Amino acid sequence: MIGWIDSKHVFSCFHIQAERTDCKNHLIPLLNTLIYAMMQTVYIPDDLYKRVYDFCKRLLTLPQPYCTVGLSYAGQMKAERLAPGLLYQKMIIAEQNLKNEHYPQQERVFVFADPAVFSESLSTVLKADIEAQGMFRNPLSLMRCVVQHSLQAALGEDCHGPSLNDALQEMDQDVESYLNEVLATVDQSTGSNRGDRGQTRQKLQELYLQILSNTKKGLLSSGPLCDVPLPNPEMSFHLWWEEEEIWRELAKFIRSGSFSESLMGSEDFYMSYLPTDLNSDMPRYSVMSTDSGIERDIQGTEASDMEFPGGKTLKPEITSGRLSRRGGIKLKPSVTESMALMQDVLEETGTAGSSGTLQRRAGNSSTTLPKEERDYTAKIVVMGDDRAVGRLARAYYWLRKREARRRFLTTKVNLQMYYIPVARQSSTASPVKENVPSTSNNFCALGSYLGMVDPWYDCNICSLGQMIPDLAKTSGTGKPQESDLFSADVISYYVRMGQQPVYFNIFYIKIYFSNKSKEPVEEVFVTDLEVDFPEFRMAQAAYKDTVKQKKMPAELCGALISFSYLKVSLSNREVEKGFSLRTTGAQISAIPQNKTEDLNCLTVTFSDTKPKNITETKIRTCNFKLKTPDKSTFTVRLDKDFRRKFMNVESIEVAPCRDPGYYIQKSLKSKFMAGGDSDTGLSKYMSKGFTLPINTFAGIID
Incomplete structure (x- = not known):
């Protein structure tokens, strides 16, 4: 650590x-x-x-x-x-939400823990650890810290720290006026207001003498300096029951800021509504409705794999069975609103454009475009295994999809995402009982990858994730002390110093069911896709137990599938291929297991197949289709999450998820240019793919 x-x-x-x-x-x-x-x-x-x-x-x-x-x-x-002292000054003001006249920036850290991993007792301990410092937070005390640190940093040995500290402690509300004077003086020495350093130092010296004289302290010209603590940022802990809770918390964060209520319509922050159509470019299907229109007649989603003691349940992420009321007016985004989202895409893409390289992108953008200043920064810290990352990717896509239609948060919030891998230790480690087998043993594949490419992330964050499950056992029964907030200290260090993102492709999947009256489901995933034929697995197991014959009948070797894909290569040349084989399942992974195979694509591995039936043991692709010609059905699970399991599936289509900002530019271009799908204008410099940025300390170290 x-x-x-x-x-x-x-x-x-x-x-x-x-x-x-x-x-x-x-x-x-x-x-x-x-x-x-x-x-x-x-x-x-x-x-x-x-x-x-x-x-x-x-x-x-x-x-x-x-x-x-x-x-x-x-x-x-x-x-x-x-x-x-400028870094300390800005950090305290933004993180602690200190009201002032010069720096409107505000930051807040939101920690979301997946209840599929965190037990009730562990969540209670972690919440107390993370939010404990709020009990010790005092705005006047923080203002004193900023004034003390700023004057000592500027004056150095010409400042008598103990006397200044005693003088500030005797002040009450007057310390706020001194804070604004310090901020005004420092602001004049930076940026466009840059002035003479000697003049700035002289003004701070006069302010220092004024504080001592007003409190009748001795005017000591020099002496020792006092240590000024750097408190942890304001953090809140949430057990992540509902996916849209992230966006509700963002809305509350902005509402609590300096914007007046009259400037924000309530519809701008009604975050509980999330659209249910993933891809606006996909065709819409008409089906005969058997719905009575009465909500109590709606059949609930299958929850056989989700049990929670105490009455609370994890809500499935599949929203295709619920009624929702939509607004009667559909507003198209204005050109100004569209440009705001496109600028986000350009800032994240940099000058790489849409080259489609298989090299994974990491680090901040090298674009020379001026970055839009935002007053709010929300740092989302997700704790859990790959399932939590999958939920984050899904929620992030919903937000961008919503922003593409009408801008709400794009010009207000700078969103940064962090991840702490925490795995389930045993069947009793979580309040949720899961009865779904998995073909993958590593439930924290994305966290393991980040630790592999960034050793400092592995040393600090992966180590913290391994220690967190033991907190409920080792924590005392008393209230946490300010000096014992180990988890909060490490998280604070992570969100402050982890500023180099690693980008992970988000993939789009369309799922077709054997029941033709059921609409196809459109979803996204980021780490893992599992295809399983459970009836063939059970039939093989029963056959091996009853028959001692070496050769297994062809009908028991697995379901017959048809697999067509675009083979990817480092030369960016895509070759269309396809074949048929019998298999009991497939594992599709987006996270490499070692650095030598670190390509930004999917790796497909089939289960129980003979080598002669397939020319490649591992298939690398970004686009593929899988279907069963003999009408056999299979099960699909996304990001190892039992809440995102689909049964009775007949075929699937997978492709890279497209960024909504890219389609905005394409739609704007189509208004002024007739025909042609070629990228022109800004779209040449925008990435078509949609990625999930996870902040690390170094990005990817080769």
Whole structure:
């Protein structure tokens, strides 16, 4: 785990390691530790700022991800050198939601835990740990911290820390006026208001003397400095029962901000409604309705695999059996609203365009487009296994789909996503009883991959995920102390320093059922797709138990399937192929098991097949169709989630999920240009695929 090292010793440790080691893998962890220590240090000499800044610039000569991380930290060090204490100042104001006249930015951390993994007792302990610091939070105390840190960082040895601390402690509401004066002075020394550093220091010196004189403290010109704590950000813990709860919390977050209620219509934040049609480009089917129109007559979804003691149940993510009231007016997005979502796509895509490369994308965009400033930043931390990641991908797609129709949150919230892999330890580890077999043993495949490509993520976040299930056993019965909030401290470090995303393709799947009166279901998945023929598995098991014959009849070898796909290659040339075989199931994985196979595509592996029946043991593709010519049915499960299990399936179609922002640009182009599907205008620089960005410390280290 990360060590909370004394900042006085971090610099020498970093210098020794960074200058003398030949292993580049150590650079980013050491740099993260150094920058985090500098944020909390009350005073740093100018020559040390320069040394760190020069080192960050040297990283620009290295390949990804070193140059990206170096560029990010070089910019921070340049700003910090112009205005010492600026990083601490902005961080506290945004994270603690301190009202002021200069910085409107607000941040909040939302931790969502999957109830399929977290027991009731574990959730209670974790909630107390994460939200405990809210009991100790005092706005006036935080304002004192900002004033104390800013003055000490700027004046250094010319500031007497204990006297300043005593003077600030004697103030009540007056400390707010001093906070605004400090912010105004620092703001003038940065950005477009950049002024003379000596003049800024003189103003802060005058403010320091004024605070001491108003409280009748001795005017000591120099002395020791006081440590100023860096409190954890404001965090809330949620047991993630309903998928749309994420967007409800986002709406509450914005409502609690500085926007007046008159500027926001209630329809803008009615987040409980989520559209049920996934792909607007797919044809709509007409079927004869057997619905009486009475809600109590609707047959509930099958819940045989979901049992929860105490009466509460996990809601299935399949929404195709419910009635919902829709608005009578359909509003098309304006050009301004459409451009906001397209700018998001361009910022995430960078200059890579829609080249369709199989190389996985990581790190922040290198685009030179000015990034739109947003006053709100929501940091979504999801805890659980691959099922939780699948739910996050699904919820993220619903939001983008909604934003493509009418903009609600795009111009207000900067959304960042984080993931802490936590696996079920035993059948009693979760309140949900699951009776679904799985062909995959690793339920945290995505977390294992992130730990493989980013060693610092593995050291901190994967280790935390392994420790979390034991919290319910080791935690005391008393109230948590502010100094014992281990989980909250690590999460705080993660959301602050983990700024390099790794992008995972989201795949679209269309499921056709044997019952023709049942509409096809359109879904998305991000990690795993399982196809299973349970009747053939049971028949094979029964045959082996009763008959001691070596050769099994053909009709028991598995269902006959037809599989057609586009084979992908590093040269981006797609070859259409197809074959038929008998199998009892298939495993389709989007997450590679090692770095050598790290391609941004699906890997298809069939169960119980003879080598001569198939030319390739592993098929790599992004588009395929699977169907049963003999009308046999099979079961489909997405992201290893029993809540997203579909039975009596006859065929499936899988393709990369398309970004709604891309289709907005295509629709705008079609209004002014006749014919042709070629990418022109902005669409040339936009990615067609839709990805899920998970923040890490370094991205992908080769």
